[in-house]
Amino acid sequence: MIRLIEDNDPSAFELLKQLYPHAGGAFIIGITGSPGVGKSTLIDAMITEFRKLGKKVAVIAVDPSSPVSGGAILGDRIRMQRHATDTGVFIRSMASRGQKGGLSRATKDAVIVLDAMGYDVIIIETVGAGQAEFDIAGLAHSVGIVSIPGTGDGIQAVKAGILETGDIFIVNKSDKPDADAACHELVMMLGMRNLSETQWTPGVLKTIARNGTGVDKLAQSFLSHFNFMKKNGLIDLKRKKMEQMYFQSILKDLTLEKILALMKESTNFKETSKKIESGSMNPLSAAELMVKTLKVTR
């Protein structure tokens, strides 16, 4: 089913429509951070913790596609091998491809499938945050941002624009020197953040994903953030926001598809294309003209 979504199969849309009413029960966590900070290993340890609590866990691990060949190496699950035969754990790698509607849409579709399948916790793993194309905060209830000690001063974090999206900050590999300094830096930066919107004070946690140190606390923190949101009605707010975003991204895709198809059928399009070919009109003016002559009937 996720495969159909990735392949842009038309039947996926119909299936998703049927699945949608069954989704909505899962707690969706986003984990993001630079390559090599230990996201996959951390998720592996988090799966163990959530499994101890009797929760079914699904993971969507997003890796980039090569812009040159379109291929991809998806190696995140290599760190999650010990859960490979646990039937309460589902791990799926997704390549970013050149997704129609951006990666967010395909990931959201996949989340719906896993949610409807009855997974209690869904973890989305991705590199980087804050890009327009992949807004992890618009997909997850709770966002964890992973960093490691010794990667530069706090300005790096502000520069990347990730401070605003995180609900929980994780300093992984905290057995390395400067872990405390990295934590203090984060706490200080977070202190300057405007929290009026959510009233949630983001925690900064130290973990060593390799041996699981601090991961039990981390799993608890995510759960308490979830409970906090539930208690304050924030979950409902978030749901509405997420549904609105999803609606608009689908609308954008469908509209684009339909209008482009209609445009390409028109004689106007053919004539304009010819004009570009013959050099009597440049592509910019041509596109502008096409949109200008577009009519919308109410």
Place this chain on the structure above:
Amino acid sequence: MKTKNKIRVLIAKPGLDGHDKGAKIVALALRDAGMEVIYSGLHQTLDQIMQTATQEAVDVIGLSIMSGAHLPICEKLIGMMKEQGLTDVYLTVGGVIPHQDIPKLKEMGVAEVFPGGISFEGITTGMNKLFE
């Protein structure tokens, strides 16, 4: 035969042999040929391989075997694939495979065999041919 706009391949090393340089290089070659490669690493049990292939919805399972155990491993895995309904997934094998074993493997149901010494091009065209 089925056509695919994007081929997803699982590269796995079953059993005990501990050299995965070859498997990693093949994974890179397949990526460069535009495929999506799930690399699951060393020491995989057949149960793990089955579970991964199912969850990742792959089109091809590519085993790398250099331990000499390719015949029993492939026979067992093909049995499991049939049993668990992975009938639309191709099984391919690479590694140290003696030439006289290739017909045996194909008879078993292995779609393609890539023995040592084959070029990257040989592997990628062999893979692509499965979907033509």
